[in-house]
Amino acid sequence: MRRLRYTAVLALVLAMVRPAAAERLVTSLSNYRVSIGSTFAGADLVLFGTVDRDAGTVARRGGYDIVVTVTGPRQPMVTWRKERVLGVWVNAESRTFVDVPTYLAVLANRPIDRIVGPELRRRLQLGLDNILLPQDIAGDVADVVRDDPFRMAFVRLRVEHGLYLERNNALTFLTPTLFRTPIPLPADAPIGSYAVDVKLFADGAMLARESSAFELYKVGIEQVVASAARNHGLLYGLSATAFALMVGWLATVVFRRD
């Protein structure tokens, strides 16, 4: 904790000492509010950005690298493993992941292990292998080893559903300082607030970071139905029933044969 504070103070001092020498990131999203209507079948957002340099900025021999991490709303999740019990496959063991992102995208211009070293990757939680996925283990909350079968299965299933993704070539530099990346949102992306974290690297060190956010929300009848179902369950059930009865009655009128 203390070390962290020292580092923060040091960073602050450094920032004040040479404000002109550092690069700055300027980014913009194509859309800050993404609406889910009745025809929603996924969306592709685009993040644009530029590395802002000034006269005092030193030249970077290896060029710039960018890693973008998009984190969806957090939620506790359970991973179940089936086992054979008396000839039938049943959910036998489970692990609860405490407040993990429901959506996670890691987008970079080249493989992350070539951008930064393992130590910094772990510290900055870069990539699906390094993201913190704390589990509730008998009351204790801790992240487990990377090759824990439940953690691996969790990440694999999220990747298969398109809700977790890591793309090493998604981000492209249009000029040495201007870049863009698509952020693919699948159709079943959960609603809520998404944090976008952009990190700039050169020669294996982080130079700058920038964060923004966008919102995924339901509109129209989807929104009305979803919020009514959640907030006014009883009323919702009553109207669903009334509606069912109406349809049933209408059918007898429409198809009456006499």
Next chain:
Amino acid sequence: MQIYLPIAELPVNMFLILVMGLAVGFISGMFGIGGGFLMTPLLIFIGISPAVAVATVTTHIAASSFTGAITYWRRRALDPALALMLLTGGLLGTTAGVWLFSFLRAVGQLDLTIGLSYLILLGTVGSLMVVESVRAIIRARQGKPAEIRRGGSHTWIHGLPLKLRFKQSKIYVSTIPVWGIGFVIGFIGAIMGIGGGFLLVPMLIYLLRVPTNIVIGTSMVLTLITMAFATIMHAATNHLVDLVLAMILMVGGVTGAQFGSRAGQRIRSEQLRLLLGLLVLAVGLRFAFGLVLQPEELYTVRAAEGPL
């Protein structure tokens, strides 16, 4: 055309759902059943979570059984007193069923329970129906008259106390088995997302000896009220009823049922029972494979019930 389902939280093809509604409606009209035992598995197979499928199908069945109940009411082919008695047990059963449903969902065993219940129930009922109808067909081929089911024979059920006379059905039975049957139907209906018509009809005929012409209408009334109640309960406690999905299913279902009932009148009743039996058995077997074969994916991820 893709449409986004607000509660199931996934997009589906609207026409696929409509066609499913029509097809199940056709079958349900043909056999005089609610069709929940077909609709729920179909929804699960296209990727809707079992919990949402079960809760939503209850709404769909409420609509289709209301159509049926009105039709039978016009013909006076139902027994309101018997329906009311069954209902007393049915509502209790539904409450218990929805409670167990929530509990199983919390401990992660809902899918297994739904699968096992379908396997056991459909396997048993399907086999019985197939055997019974094949016998009836053979008997008809040999020119023997159909077996007379309704006789004066009394079983232990008729010895129970708290007897009541049901005028319309012309029976005099204890209310205990009536309540019991209602409870069982309400209970499994809430857990499995079925109206239970295909169980209730034989139970009323064989156990309570209710005349066949009264049975279907009475069972429709019971199904209607238990399913309407289950919809309200599922919506109030688990927030799982998808109205958009239910709407499409209902429109397809009630339309299909009209054509199905006309088609059903052209087929002989024992052949109809054989077809229904085979269908029930097939759905049961599909669940059996799902439970016994090693799944390709051993792991599943789902949202935990947490603060939202």
